[in-house]
Amino acid sequence: MKLIVLNLPRSLSEADMANLFKTFGEITAFNLVMDDETGSSKGFGFVEMKNGEEAEKAIEDLHGKKIEGRRIRVKTAH
Template sequence: MKILVRNLERSITEAELLELFKPFGAVESAVVVMDAESGKSKGFGFVEMTNPREAIKAIKGLNTLKVKGCGIRVKAAEEKPKA
């Protein structure tokens, strides 16, 4: 299950994002989206978890949690419609 994580503090690394989700279950990947020109974080990322039940627990457990002073927003990612 793909999870969208918004309002990340700009210094958060992919390793730190991964560590946030690990207590909830198996994490397939954790990616912080970077700006192509500046190379800096855009303040959001995606986490993929193999077990949907664990992913839902992670969403409920982490949504609005303060990480490095920012209240993060966590929700199931919506698939982009194929153009």
């Protein structure tokens, strides 16, 4: 199941993003969208999880979580 993660802090790294989700289950792919000019995060990314139930649990637990003062949004990507 593919998820989109929005409103991430710009200072968040790909490793940080992976660490947020790996506790919920197996990640098959992830991508933190980066700004080519500045090299920093654009504040959103995608995570693909192998198991749909684990992805739903990640949405439930992480949606609205505050990271560095920002409430992230996690939902199914279409």
